[in-house]
Amino acid sequence: MRYLPLTPADRGDMLSAIGASSIEALFADVPSAALLDGPIESLPGHASEMAVERHMARLAGQNTAAGEAPFFLGAGAYRHHVPASVDHLIQRGEFLTAYTPYQPEIAQGTLQMLFEFQTQVARLYGCDIANASMYDGSTAAWEAVAMARRITKRGKALLSPGLHPHYAGNIKTMAKFTGDQIVYDAPSLSADAGEDALIAQIDGETSCVMVQYPDILGRLPDLAKIAEAAHAQGALLVAVVTEPVALGAIRSPGELGADIVVGEGQSIGVGLQFGGPYLGLFACRSEHVRHMPGRLCGETVDASGKRGFVLTLSTREQHIRREKATSNICTNSGLCALAFSIHMTLLGGTGLAALAAENHRLACLAADKLAELPGVSVLNDSFFNEFCLVLPTDARALVRDLALDGVLAGVSLGRLYPGEEGLANGLLVAVTETTSEDDIDALVTAIREKLA
Structure with a gap:
């Protein structure tokens, strides 16, 4: 039976408190074409467990796996x-079931792993400091725009046409709630990465310029040139890296002048997995660390002078007043971060x-x-x-x-x-x-x- 702990009066009181006329009004932003007006007729009302297993196996058999x-x-x-050792190690019970390390005295292994992960990401990106991961690359990209707004006190983000359109779409969606102006156009089929056209759009109202590196068409934009132009206008350069393996061959974004570097860590240690869960990477210059979202693990010493690890700079809404939080992201992709860190260590x-x-x-x-x-x-x-x-x-x-x-x-x-x-x-x-x-x-x- 369904578990409905709230009475109709309870629900009515809550709707009244938030100013909604009905539960249906909460879904007003969902296009009507995406809403169901009743049960899905093609699905049976019930079936045995074995029948469901056979049916799902037949559906799965229609897929073509990446290795086939x-x-x-x-x-x-x-x-x-x-490597097989990555999956073997992340399956260990102390990692697989680990949750948020609120009590550092009993979570030293998790905290140390995250500290080492942060070190790897910071070195990979050429930045001073990195956080303990985010949901995925597109989420991290939006958080970078929000961070740039906090730092510069400006509300206009300039996105390179070479930015992945799904990242741009996520940023536009989130900007509806903050009022940020998002400038973005589709790319053209040209070998020119469009640095000059992008630079021409930077003005005194720009909070950040976001550039994918390599970009969606595989081109390698000149980050140093864009960084110089952005800094001249008081804006930040945000670099987005969707293929971290590339940084084994090309110069890091931080080395080329990026103030914030974000991206997707899936390529290292994490399989394709039908699109997720993935791993958001986030790093920046040390002077911006207090504006950085997410969790940050730090190294310290205990009362006996022994090396230890703690959560630090936890400017998240569950730790401080909501209006002072840098992000509403309340966890990190811990298991995927561990897989990334193990694979990177092996490499x-x-x-x-x-x-x-x-x-x-x-x-x-x-x-x-x-x-x-x-x-x-x-x-x-x-x-x-x-x-x-x-x-x-x-x-x-x-x-x-x-x-x-x-x-x-x-x-x-x-x-x-x-x-x-x-x-x-x-x-x-x-x-x-x-x-x-x-x-x-x-x-x-x-x-x-x-x-x-």
């Missing part, structure tokens, strides 16, 4: 090899550089072979492990046809930017160390046959 076909999907979520600096080099080698091999196809060109002058193909036809149809033939060819720009016809022929192709040379040949052959 040549795989070139990317656009913010990348398939990398995760080390040398291993990360070698992994990045192999990613780049295979991506260059794929780009060279694909560029030889009639009517196909590679947009990027430079890239890491992801590049944009310009096809003579709509990429969406090609991707669907190749998927039916057992080749997951990439992500069409038409899917990411519906309604932007100028991008319809663009195809993002991601190549990682898990891609074999046979996979590359299969993709080339498949595209050649479809375009013939």
